[in-house]
Amino acid sequence: MELLLGALFIFIARTVDVSMATVRTIFTIRGKRLQAAIIGFVEVIIYISALGMIVQNLDKIINLIAYGLGFASGILVGSKIEERLALGYVTVQVTISNHLDDDDMVILLREAGFGVTIFDAYGLEGPKKVLNIFALRKNLQQIIDLIKSVEEDSFITVMDARSTIGGYIKMTKKK
Numbered sequence: 001m002e003l004l005l006g007a008l009f010i011f012i013a014r015t016v017d018v019s020m021a022t023v024r025t026i027f028t029i030r031g032k033r034l035q036a037a038i039i040g041f042v043e044v045i046i047y048i049s050a051l052g053m054i055v056q057n058l059d060k061i062i063n064l065i066a067y068g069l070g071f072a073s074g075i076l077v078g079s080k081i082e083e084r085l086a087l088g089y090v091t092v093q094v095t096i097s098n099h100l101d102d103d104d105m106v107i108l109l110r111e112a113g114f115g116v117t118i119f120d121a122y123g124l125e126g127p128k129k130v131l132n133i134f135a136l137r138k139n140l141q142q143i144i145d146l147i148k149s150v151e152e153d154s155f156i157t158v159m160d161a162r163s164t165i166g167g168y169i170k171m172t173k174k175k
Contacts, residue, residue, distance in 0.1 A: 003060060004062075006053055006060075007062045007066035010063055010070060011067075011069055011070040011073070013047075013050035013070065014050050014071050016074070017046040017074065018074020019077040019078035020039050022075065022079060023081055024040050026088075030088050050067065050070070086136075086137045088136075088160060089136060089137060090134075091132060091159045091161045092156060092158055093132055093156070093157040094133070094154050095123065095154065095157075096128065096131070096151055097125075105146075105147060106118060106131065108149070108150060109131070109133060109143070109146055114133050114143060115133065115134060116131050116133050137160075
């Protein structure tokens with residue numbers, strides 16, 4: 001029983017510390033240094049605790065398996081947490097056919113509060129229009145839904161953007 005509880009502790013500890021490492025990395029990339037440092041402090045304490053149990057019991061294969069499974073589980077959980085947090089900004093680039101009335105899409109996006117820049121382009125099949133939308137990452141699905149409601153076959157590219165200087169971005173109201 002003690003062996004199973006130890007393996008369970010190792011699994012849970014690794015799941016938590018690797019999840020925290022994923023979120024810490026995203027915070028660091030996004031410039032949230034203080035939050036990243038605090039997460040890193042807690043993360044390393046959990047990591048050392050799990051590692052200590054492994055080192056003290058190297059002959060127990062179940063602990064090694066729990067350690068590996070916890071690591072893998074932590075990657076899955078951490079990426080899911082990061083996805084839910086949706087930190088940062090995205091640049092959404094939409095390429096539409098030139099014959100399509102781009103005003104409908106631009107008006108719809110602007111009425112929803114998004115800044116849209118539009119310019120002419122030329123593709124394999126001739127003239128196109130390209131729309132650039134810079135937004136909070138948490139608004140990405142809303143933008144995609146609006147675009148698809150006007151033109152299902154739009155070509156959409158989403159790029160992470162670290163920050164913005166000037167321009168227009170939809171801000172959510174704080175309660």
